[in-house]
Amino acid sequence: MEFVARQSMNACPFVRSTSTHHLKKLAANSSLAATASHCPVVGPALQQQRYYSQPSKPAQAQTSDIATGIKKDVSPIRMDSNETAFDYNGMYESDLANKRKDNSYRYFNNINRLAKEFPKAHRQTEDDKVTVWCSNDYLGMGRHPEIIKTMKATMDKYGSGAGGTRNIAGHNHAAINLESELACLNKKEAALVFSSCFIANDAIISLLGQKIKNLVIFSDQSNHASMILGVRNSKAKKHIFKHNNLKDLESQLAQYPKSTPKLIAFESVYSMCGSVAPIEKICDLAKRYGALTFLDEVHAVGMYGPHGQGVAEHLDFDLHLQSGIASPSVVDKRTILDRVDMITGTCGKSFGTVGGYVAGSANLIDWLRSYAPGFIFTTTLPPAIMAGTATSVRIVRADIEARIKQQLNTRYVKDSFENLGIPVIPNPSHIVPVLVGNAADAKKASDMLMNKHRIYVQAINYPTVPVGEERLRITPTPGHGKEICDQLISAVDDVFTELNLPRINKWQSQGGHCGVGDANYVPEPNLWTQDQLSLTNQDxxxxxxxPVIEQIETSSGVRL
Structure with missing residues (x-):
């Protein structure tokens, strides 16, 4: 400070000609700024508009001027000397008590999946084993020996972590390989890997709204929380259309000129009910009204299509089966997969690792890589994770038999439940949502399955599903053979009997609920046809x- 004062005295004629006592007096009576405004140098600077962010004004506060020691009010309301701080802990306790009261409090079970025995897992102790029936590791890839081998070798060579963001810590060939594999799987020009698909969905949708002026977002009412958050963070105008309701979607799209930028955000398979979006018809509407399409394939990747891309590939099954990893040659028609502008997916479900991704055009992916804070400022996935995921993609792509086995096990469970009157919310996918309809009963059913039958199925309640639609969400894998399926079917039947839970006929007498017992419900055909279920890996x-996958330059911005 002394150095600054000496320099000021040398440079400023006002400071040089004014005594220290007078300067202190000016500061004390707050007239220093007024005097400085007449300075030919400082005056113009004081008049300039500042665009820095300003702190919020406190509602009630009293402070002291550090320089003068004089107390001054910064609020019209003076604080009482006996005022106490906000009761933060009381708020926590109250909210948690409300959660317990309405039976929406979440209990996390201690479940440790055993790689060599999956679908077995142990609880607190290793001899306390249960059968897992609600994992999203749909194909059991989390224990695949080739993936584990790849990850171990990569970790031995490159260590346990990435060292930071890609921009800071640097790029690596594991990332390039994985993004090239994902681009190939989705038959898009490029792909970008995020730390999770939750982050990817939020980052992409919010960026689109922030960067595209006057963008209007149309979001399915059953979209995942990550997409809802992205829409909220985008600050864009939004419309929520009824679940899978094309008429409602079109009526909302028609309110705007075709020139107005639009985004339709939806999922392929909705994880809690198993419903499937009419992707082709949504693409038709997008073309008619000039909209981009954002498709979340999180619960479909690995499960549908001849190569496991998802539902978008499955809808043109024969074309993709014939062309393999190449894009089909279609005269006067684009494939549904090609018509979707951007596709997000996860590495944490059917691929058995962790992370998320988006696939699309090279320009779109490069734009997201360059502007999305959720990508730029997040530590990238470790090389071992990305290398293991790339191996998983290659295995899943070439193993249609695993997808088929999973579908057959699912059908066996659904058909058996129907014969016993166990209410399964109808859907054409691999999800088996058993309707309970009450949060407390759903928790009791889950606990009884665990404690009496050694079967782990988590209860699903609000806010994941609406109040009154609580359920048990069951997800068979290729490893859940007939013997294990029969154990589940018998156990669920016993739980429904002992707890007197409503079966199909009870819901039917009430006019139906969630499609169960609804006389007007028209069931959709399963996505997998009988002919498709007869295929083998040799087909x-x-x-x-x-395959030898061409490395994409978009991953790093550096020409390879």
Whole structure:
């Protein structure tokens, strides 16, 4: 400070000609700024508009001027000397008490999946084993020996972590390989990997709204929380259309000129009810009204299509089966997969690892890589995770038999439940949502399955599903063979009997609920046809097995 004062005295004629006592007096009576405004240098600077962010004004506060020691009010309301701080802990206790009261409090079970025995897992102690029936590791890839081998070798060579963001810590060939594999799987020009698909959905949707002026977002009412958050963070105008309701969606789209930028955000398979979006018809509406399409394939990737891309590939099944990893040659028609502008997915479900991704055009992916804070400022996935995921993508792509086995196990469970009157919310996918309709009963059913039958199925309640639609969400894998399925079916039947839970006929007498017992409900055909379920790995195109994937430059911005 002394150095600054000496320099000021040398440079400023006002300071040089004014005594220290007078300067202190000016500061004390707050007239220093007024005097400085007449300075030919400081005056113009004081008049300039500042665009820095300003702190919020406190509602009630009293402070002291550090320089003068004089107390001054910064609020019209003076604080009482006996005022106490906000009761933060009381708020926590009250909210948690409300959660327990309405039976929406979440209990996390201690479940440790055993790689060599999956679907077995142990609880607190290793001899306390249960069968897992609600994992999203749909194909059991989390224990695949080739994936584990790849991850171990990569970790031995490159360590346990990435060291930071890609921009700071640097890029690596594991990231390039994975993004190239994902671009190939989705038959898009490029892909970008995020730390999770939750982050990807939020980052992408929010960025689109922030960067595209006057964008209007149309979001399915059953979209995942990550997409809802992205819409909220985008600050864009939004419309929520009824779940899978094309008429409602079109009526909302029609309110705007075609020139108005629009985004339709939806999922392929909705994880809690198993419903499937009419992707092709949504693409038709997007073309008619000039909208971008954002498709979340999180619960479909690995499960549908000849190569496991998802539902978008499955809807043109034969075309993709014939072309393998290459894009089908279609005259006067684009595939549904090609018509979707951006596709997000996860590495944490059917691929058995962790992370999320988006696939799309090279320009779109490069734009997201360059502008999305959720990508730029987040530590990237470790090389071992990305290398293991790339291996998983290659295995899943070439193993249609695993997808088929999973579908057959699902159908066996659904058909058996129907024969016993166990209410399964109808859907054409691999999800088996058993309707309970009451949060307390759903928790009791889950606990009884665990404690009496050694079966782990988590109860699903609000806010994941609406109040009154609580359920048990069951997800068979290829490893859940007939013997294990029969154990589940018998156990669920016993739980419904002992707890007197409503079966199909009870819901039917009430006019139906969630499609169960609804006389007007028209069931959709299963996505997998009988012909598709008869295929083997040998029926896949030869280019699917151990393909050489071209590395994409978009991953790093550096020409390879």
């Amino acid at each position: 896949l195109h030869s280019n699917v097995h151990n």
